[in-house]
Every structure is written in structure tokens, then in C-alpha cells.
Amino acid sequence: MVAVTHTTRNVEITAENLQEELHRLEAQRQALERELAVVTAHLGSVQQALAALQGLMRTAPPAVSRPVVSSPVADVPATDPAEPGPSSAVDAPATADERTKGSEGAPERTRPARRKPEKTAQDQGKYGRLTEQIMEFFAGTGGTAVRARDVAAALGRDTDAGSINAVRSTLDRLVGTSRVQRAGRGLYRAHSS
Template sequence: MVSGTHAAHSIEVTAESLQEDLARLELQKQALERELAAVVAHLGSVQRALGALQVLMREPAPAAPARAGAAEPRQAPAPRADVPSVDVTAKTPAQVRRTSGPSADADGQKKYGRLTEQILDYFATVGDVDVRARDVAAALGRDTDSGTINAVRSALDRLVGTSRIRRSGRGLYRAKRP
């Protein structure tokens, strides 16, 4: 027969182990939620870009000018109702913060998708220095696991692709010079 103190000790050890597992799983859940938010934000960006490209692909090619050197000014195509519009004008960081700041859903909770804004703010503060993705993630408090660091890397690559920051070397990023 098992003694009462041995059984109590066994239950206590099991409870401590479960508490540790719970803490680890909660951190993992938060990291996965942040990664999912980054994927959803990227998905939205890709969908908007694809919609804009589809509009451009459907537009007829402009007619050649009647004579050389007499090019007519090209007008922008009229927006279509079935394709979402995309604003392609350059914005200052302040305008980006105003238009893409945190918004609230119906329950009043903040939505995800602030990673790009946070990265741009970070580069505005560090100045003209080379920075690794891991350093950016650490500065933003997103270095808890490889998934969140990879989300920062993906966001940095998107910012390089849109010429908002530049790649200065292998794995190094730098603020875009004005």
C-alpha cells in the first residue's frame, strides 16, 4: 500500500509539471497568434496588390501617338466597383501611423497588424545603422521563438519589396535614406 505522504508528493509533482506546461503552452499560443496576425496582414496586402494588378491587366493598351514627340497625357483608369482600390501614393511615416494605427473591432479589442508600423517606428529611432531581423524582433518584444522572429523577417522583406527600408547586406536592414 502506498503511503499518504508519497501519494501527496506525487500529486504535488504532477501539479507543478502541469503548471509549467500551462505556462509554456500559453506563451506558444501567444506566439502563434502573433504569427497568424502577420500572415493575415500579408494576405491582405497581397490581395490588394493582386486586385490592382488585375485592373491594370484589364485596361486596354494606350493608342500610339499620331506623330513622334507628340505624346498625349495618359489619364488614370476609372475605378471599378468589382475590384478593391489601392492607394499607391507615397506616404510619410506620420501619415502611415494615422491611417494604419490600431483600430478596434466590435468588442473593443485591438486588432493585430501593427508589426509593419512598429518596424517603421523602430527604424525611425535607430537612424542610419545596419540592423539584424533578430535585433528588430528583440526591440519589439517579438523574440520569444523562431515563429515570431520569422514574422518580423517576413515583414522586413515586404518593407524592402515596397522600398520603405533597404537591405544593406546579408541579413542586414537599414532605414531608407530620404
């Protein structure tokens, strides 16, 4: 009789744990769906911008040859004038003077303005600093093990399951990069140096 009640209690505990896991996974699924929607929207805008630029490149008149200018933009490599490379106004960035002044006998040309990324500064502040905020939080814990929900509450991100799951995901990523330690199931602590 005692063994039956013990087994029944184990089944009840397992069922409760599975129910909690189901709720957590559902919240994580919803958060991932929202994130996928944001990525899909950003992908669409990048594809539209690329298509527009490719259309401009096809219809642009032949470029006037000019010296290649080193790019201040990090993702556009500077070109060595000795190597063959882009020399058209579409490929190489133009200075303000080059955009407004026309060549002799050539009509004035201006470059289209660069499109800003879809993320606003507010989004960057909200999501881009999460890792930094978590590391600042752990710097003040003194090595105490804390739950992801407590970290989320301390950062003011415990308003919904998606925000808490974002903190959990970031904590798991930090564990993977050895910046935070897993202290037990659902527990994290600052990495001892």
C-alpha cells in the first residue's frame, strides 16, 4: 500500500513538472514566433532595398572615372588604387563635394540616401544591452546562485513570459561562452575567475 501511494505521488510530481515545462515551452514558442516575425519583416525590407539598388545599378549611366575614396563605413572595404576594383559612383562612396558638384559637361548627380536599419534606437536599448545588463547584475551578486526569473525581475523584464524567456536564452548563451556558470537546474551564478 505504501509503495502504491509513493508511486502515485511520483507520477503526480512528474505530471506537475511536465505541465510547468509545457507552459514554459509554449511561452518560448510565442517569443520565437514574435522574433521570427521581426526577422521576416527585416528580411523583406532588405530584399526590397537590394532590389531597388540593383535596379539603379542597371539603369545608371556610365560612371565618370574618379579616384577611389577609402570608405568610412565598416562593412565596405577600402580599395587599393593599384588593384582592380570598384571605381563607379554606385560602388564607391562619394564625399559631400562629389555628390553635389558636377563634372565638366556632365549633369549633377546625387547618391540615394542609405536606408536605416529597421531597428530603432529604442529597440537597440531594449534588446541590444541585455547581455551587458545581465553581466552587470552578476557582478553585484557576489557569486550567489540566482534563478532566471530573479534576474529578469532585477532587470525589470519580468512583465511577460517572452521577456523572461529572453533572459533565460541569454543566460544559456552566456553559459555556453563560459561567462556565467550553471549552478543547478534553473540556477546561474557569476563565473569564478
